[in-house]
Amino acid sequence: MNLAAHAPILAIAVPLLGGFALPLWGKLHPSLRNLWLALVASLTAALTGFVMVQVLTTGIQVYTLGASSPGETLSPGGFPIRIVLTVDALSAFMGAIATLLAVVAFTYAWRYLEEEEGKTLALTLGTLLWAGMLGMAFTGDLFNLFVFFEVTSIAACGLIGYRTWTSRGPEAAFKTMVMYTVGGLFVLLAIALLYGEYGALNLAYLARLIQGTTVDRIALGLLLGGFLMKVGAVPLHMWAPDAYGEAPAQAVILLVANTQTSLYALFRILFTLYGGVANPAIGWLVVGLGMLTLVVAALMAVVQMDLGRLVAFGAVSQIGYMLLGVGVGLTVISSQPAFGLVAIQGGIFHMLNDAVAIGLLFLAVGAVEKATGNRNLGNLGGLGHDLGWTTGFFLVGSLALAGIPPLNGFASKLMIYESSFALSPILAALAILASILLLAVFVRAFQGAFLGPRLASPKPVPTAMLVAMGVLALGVLALGLFPELVVRHLVEPAAKALWEGREAYLRAVLGG
Amino acid sequence: MSVVVRTIARILAPVILVFGGYVILHGHLTPGGGFQGGAVAASAVALVLVAFGTPAVKRLKAPFSILEDLGGVAFVVLGFLGLGFTFFANSLAGMGGLFGTPVPPGPNPGYLNTAGTLPLMNWAVGLKVIGGLGTVLVLFGLVGRDDDR
Amino acid sequence: MIGNTPFVVCMILVALGLWALLSRRNLIKIVIGIKIIENGVNLFLVATGYVQDGIVPIYTYAPPDATMVLPTPQALTLTSIVIGLATTALMLAFAVVIHRHKKTLDGRKVTELSG
Numbered sequence: 001m002n003l004a005a006h007a008p009i010l011a012i013a014v015p016l017l018g019g020f021a022l023p024l025w026g027k028l029h030p031s032l033r034n035l036w037l038a039l040v041a042s043l044t045a046a047l048t049g050f051v052m053v054q055v056l057t058t059g060i061q062v063y064t065l066g067a068s069s070p071g072e073t074l075s076p077g078g079f080p081i082r083i084v085l086t087v088d089a090l091s092a093f094m095g096a097i098a099t100l101l102a103v104v105a106f107t108y109a110w111r112y113l114e115e116e117e118g119k120t121l122a123l124t125l126g127t128l129l130w131a132g133m134l135g136m137a138f139t140g141d142l143f144n145l146f147v148f149f150e151v152t153s154i155a156a157c158g159l160i161g162y163r164t165w166t167s168r169g170p171e172a173a174f175k176t177m178v179m180y181t182v183g184g185l186f187v188l189l190a191i192a193l194l195y196g197e198y199g200a201l202n203l204a205y206l207a208r209l210i211q212g213t214t215v216d217r218i219a220l221g222l223l224l225g226g227f228l229m230k231v232g233a234v235p236l237h238m239w240a241p242d243a244y245g246e247a248p249a250q251a252v253i254l255l256v257a258n259t260q261t262s263l264y265a266l267f268r269i270l271f272t273l274y275g276g277v278a279n280p281a282i283g284w285l286v287v288g289l290g291m292l293t294l295v296v297a298a299l300m301a302v303v304q305m306d307l308g309r310l311v312a313f314g315a316v317s318q319i320g321y322m323l324l325g326v327g328v329g330l331t332v333i334s335s336q337p338a339f340g341l342v343a344i345q346g347g348i349f350h351m352l353n354d355a356v357a358i359g360l361l362f363l364a365v366g367a368v369e370k371a372t373g374n375r376n377l378g379n380l381g382g383l384g385h386d387l388g389w390t391t392g393f394f395l396v397g398s399l400a401l402a403g404i405p406p407l408n409g410f411a412s413k414l415m416i417y418e419s420s421f422a423l424s425p426i427l428a429a430l431a432i433l434a435s436i437l438l439l440a441v442f443v444r445a446f447q448g449a450f451l452g453p454r455l456a457s458p459k460p461v462p463t464a465m466l467v468a469m470g471v472l473a474l475g476v477l478a479l480g481l482f483p484e485l486v487v488r489h490l491v492e493p494a495a496k497a498l499w500e501g502r503e504a505y506l507r508a509v510l511g512g
Numbered sequence: 513m514s515v516v517v518r519t520i521a522r523i524l525a526p527v528i529l530v531f532g533g534y535v536i537l538h539g540h541l542t543p544g545g546g547f548q549g550g551a552v553a554a555s556a557v558a559l560v561l562v563a564f565g566t567p568a569v570k571r572l573k574a575p576f577s578i579l580e581d582l583g584g585v586a587f588v589v590l591g592f593l594g595l596g597f598t599f600f601a602n603s604l605a606g607m608g609g610l611f612g613t614p615v616p617p618g619p620n621p622g623y624l625n626t627a628g629t630l631p632l633m634n635w636a637v638g639l640k641v642i643g644g645l646g647t648v649l650v651l652f653g654l655v656g657r658d659d660d661r
Numbered sequence: 662m663i664g665n666t667p668f669v670v671c672m673i674l675v676a677l678g679l680w681a682l683l684s685r686r687n688l689i690k691i692v693i694g695i696k697i698i699e700n701g702v703n704l705f706l707v708a709t710g711y712v713q714d715g716i717v718p719i720y721t722y723a724p725p726d727a728t729m730v731l732p733t734p735q736a737l738t739l740t741s742i743v744i745g746l747a748t749t750a751l752m753l754a755f756a757v758v759i760h761r762h763k764k765t766l767d768g769r770k771v772t773e774l775s776g
Contacts, residue, residue, distance in 0.1 A: 009599040013588055020584030023577065066600040143737055150744045154751060161755055167762035174688065174755040181695055181748045182682070188741060189675065189702050195734065196709030542719065547743050648750050655757050 005070045007054065008063045008085045011047040011095070012135045015040060019127035026120035034110075037123055041106055048099040048134065052092040056493060060508035061087040062140070073202075073509055080202040086140030086509055088501065089493035093348065094137040094264040096490075097355050100475075101257040102130040104468045108363055109250040111462035112370060121162055122251065129155035129254050133261045140509060142194070142273075143201045145265060146187050149230070153180035156258050159251035160243050172242035179239045183229030190222035203273055204509035207502070212277040220282070223269050230262040233323060234293045237316050241300075244312030249366020253359040256315060260351050263319065267326055271333075271498045272505055283331025287423075290323030291430055298434040301441045307368065307375040310445055311361045314401055314438055318354040322347045324431060325416040328423050329499065336500075339422040345495040346415030349487060353400070353408040353479060360472040361397035364390050367465055368449065371458035377448045381455030390461055391450045393469045398446055400476045402439035408479035411487075521563035528556035536638035540627040546634040550641025557646045566653040573654075576646035583640025590633050667708040674701030686768040688756045692749060699745045703738045710734035 018040030026033040055061055063070045063085040075081045087095075105126060109119075132151035139145050157180065161173025195201060197216070198209045210216055232240040240259075244252050270282065294317055301313035325347025332340040367390045368383065369375050384391040400407040403414075413435065421428035479486055497505070532553030539545030561569050591600045678701060681694030710731035716723070718732040760766055 006595060006599065013591060013599065017585065017588040020581055020588065024581050024585070027578070063599075066594070143740075147740060147744070150748070154744075154747055157751060157755075161758075164758045167759060170755040170758040170762075174752060174759065177748065177752050177755065178682075178691060178695065181752070182698070184744075184748075185695075185698050185702050189705065192702065192706040192709055192734075195706075195737075201733075543717075547739065648754075651754075652757070655761070 004054065005063070007047050007051045008061055008087050008138050009065065011044060011051055012131055012138065014047065015044045015127050015131035015134070019124050019131060022124045022127060023120055033120060037106065037127070040127065041103055044130070045099050045103055048095050051087055052096050055087055055089055055092040056489070060505060062508055074511065080205050083144050084140045084202060084509060085138050086204065086505065087138050088505055089497045090264065090267070090348070091137045093490060093494040094261060095134050097352055098130065098133040098137065098257045098261060101253045101355055101359055102126070104359060104471055105250040105253050108465050108468035111464040112248065112250055112366060122159065122248070125155050125158045125162070126251065126254055129159065129258065133257055136261050136265055140203050141201055142191050142203055142206065146184065146191055149187060149262070149265070150184050152258050152261070153177070153184060153230070156255055159254065160247040163248065169246045172246040176239040176243045179229050179236070183226040186222045186226035190219040190226065193219040202509070204506045207273050207276060207506055208510070210274060210276060216277070220274055227262055227266040227269070228289070231259055231266060232316050232319055233289045234296045237293065237297065240316045241309045241312045244315060244362070245306060245308040249363055249369070252362045256355060256358055259319065260355060263322060263351070267498060270330060272502055275502045278330070278333055280331045283327050286323055286327030286330055287427065290320045290327050291427060293317065293320030293323060294431060294434045298437045298441070301438065305377050307365050307377060307445060307449060310441065311358070311365055314361070314442070315358045317434065317438060318350070318358065318401065321413065321416055321431070322350050322354070324420060324427065325350060328420050331423065333499065339419040341495060341499050342415050343419030344499055345487060345491050346412050346419060348494050349491045350412035350416065353412045356472050356475045356479065357397050357400040357409060360393055360469060360476060361401065363465065363469045363472065364394040364397060367461045367469070371461055377445065379455065380449040381452050383458060384450040385454050386458050387461060389466050393473050394446060394450065396473050396476055398442035400480065402442060403435050406480045408476050408483065411480065411483035517563050521559050525556045525560055528559065529553050532556065536634050537631065538624070539634040540630045541624070546637025547641055550638040551645065553642050554645035554649065557649050561649055561653050569650050569653065572646065573650045576643045576650065580640050580643030580647060583636050583643055586636040587633060587640065590629050590636060593629060668705060671701045671705035671708065674704065688759065688766045688768055691768065692752050692756065696745070696749060703741055706734050706738045706741065
């Protein structure tokens with residue numbers, strides 16, 4: 001039995017099994033539960049890494065569920081009737097980001113969550129969210145994408161609102177759940193339209209069949225709307241500050257990974273499913289939404305007094321950069337100039353950079369909250385005297401987010417600026433302005449919370465949380481100092497999978 | 513609730529549970545299966561909750577929760593059984609033994625002993641749904657009293 | 662046009678649900694609006710599987726040479742109903758918790774978070 005071929009489905013099934021079994025262990029003894037979680041997490045991380053190595057060396061991996069051999073995608077009639085997992089370079093990249101953030105989140109949660117605050121529940125929901133994200137990244141079937149979309153929505157909203165002894169958490173969770181569910185229903189309506197028209201659900205098979213009829217365009221609009229609701233682009237971003245602000249810190253970085261996985265699904269739909277009928281107007285729409293998100297979120301971050309909501313608006317703004325980069329690539333994909341590939345590379349590299357930098361910032365805010373008990377900038381001051389490591393981490397995260405060299409934000413933002421300038425100079429100018437605005441906001445926050453005279457005496461931060469933040473900070477520095485390595489080996493295959501890899505994707509599933 | 517409702521609930525609840533079990537068991541032959549049968553069986557729990565009030569079902573909270581977890585674990589483990597071919601492959605069909613009789617082709621009156629891992633997965637899903645819906649119902653009944661989370 | 666009637670009805674249901682979702686303040690009515698949208702989408706999904714003069718897709722005691730209605734959309738709709746059950750249960754649970762804290766279900770009054 002060739003275990004290597006089964007790696008994609010095992011990467012999804014192991015955290016699923018772990019999540020179902022976790023409450024059973026938790027009822028026996030907490031340390032058994034911790035041991036089980038460590039086992040499941042390390043096994044999933046190893047499997048995801050293995051899948052990524054396989055994809056980068058041998059090409060697109062295809063796995064058919066329930067067939068007599070993994071490669072048997074087509075039934076004897078030439079029609080795919082089973083669920084097919086298709087892992088190309090971009091899917092593996094997305095799975096790696098999700099795994100990195102999940103492992104860091106679980107390390108952080110070791111000491112961040114107290115036993116009586118429902119730790120078992122939070123860990124179970126986190127594991128199921130991880131399984132859902134990996135499922136969304138690896139699948140090649142449209143309805144399976146919808147199912148994992150909903151699984152991640154439910155798990156994410158459960159994580160946001162599980163502190164039911166306060167009222168802010170459930171309120172944020174209710175609003176977020178409404179947005180996610182309506183988005184999911186739009187996606188389901190689009191899938192129903194496409195199924196009724198073509199009778200197929202497999203992404204590759206549908207991609208060959210789609211022409212640009214009116215029903216197809218309605219379906220594209222619904223899909224775009226549904227996924228943008230989950231991604232948090234302006235004007236559908238209302239849930240993001242509440243959700244990121246009210247969830248416990250280890251849940252927030254899982255939510256960031258969740259948002260980026262939905263962004264990946266959007267790119268998969270735009271480039272692979274509708275790639276045959278590509279239209280520059282859609283690309284301009286994505287670029288416009290990206291610019292709107294950038295500017296509006298940066299402006300709204302200026303007036304925030306709560307540290308968590310401030311970083312949340314920063315996170316929303318970074319999504320705008322990713323939309324801008326990939327949108328520029330989508331606009332020029334038919335004529336294929338060189339700057340289009342650079343734009344897509346910038347957008348995808350920024351996904352990794354943003355995940356690491358924003359994750360670091362949110363974890364630092366969580367550490368501040370655990371040490372002092374509140375997050376309002378009016379009550380905090382002079383934390384740099386006692387929380388030395390946390391101050392350093394917050395500083396590194398802010399500079400990385402604003403795009404200061406030699407940290408990692410600079411590398412990806414430079415690629416985005418270059419390519420958007422080649423498309424239209426206004427885009428680059430506005431993006432740089434928003435970046436400067438965000439830098440000002442974070443400098444104000446840093447100065448208000450960490451510098452100046454001591455206003456409160458904080459408790460020390462547990463070591464496990466510091467270790468988790470340290471891993472992310474190392475990632476920020478490493479990606480900033482050696483961007484070439486990462487771009488050449490990880491980002492470029494992923495970007496090429498979108499830019500010119502559509503035919504290879506279709507061939508791998510449908511067999512030429 | 514009045515005497516009439518309580519008497520009828522006492523008679524009907526086992527009947528509804530049996531019907532739910534029947535729908536789960538014959539999921540591979542007639543319409544039904546894991547979720548449908550589980551929902552029917554959970555309606556028996558709802559009937560008891562409405563007729564007798566919350567104290568009657570309060571001690572079922574922990575058993576339902578464990579049932580739900582066991583159902584989920586069983587489902588994924590059954591998926592692993594097919595790993596000789598691929599995940600979720602039906603390796604028990606046509607093999608003899610439990611649920612293993614091969615199916616004759618064409619329309620026929622359904623034979624219960626067929627279809628390999630399908631009835632087992634139906635049972636796993638059915639138990640999970642009963643456990644899940646039961647937990648939800650009991651927790652909603654406990655709202656406003658000495659509830660926890 | 663007559664053949665398209667199921668689809669038109671489903672789109673009307675979705676539009677009604679959207680209007681209920683956007684124009685109501687009571688949290689429970691918002692959840693009901695989402696349920697109406699979901700019912701409309703599920704009906705749409707089942708209606709795509711209709712084959713002219715088709716019978717129920719069950720093999721037991723089926724007459725030979727029978728045209729059956731497509732069974733795949735029925736399986737998809739079943740999955741969607743289960744997902745809708747889970748999301749509705751979660752939303753109602755959060756509404757109950759909000760009511761327990763604030764003693765009101767008015768969407769305008771529960772906004773503690775702003776900005």
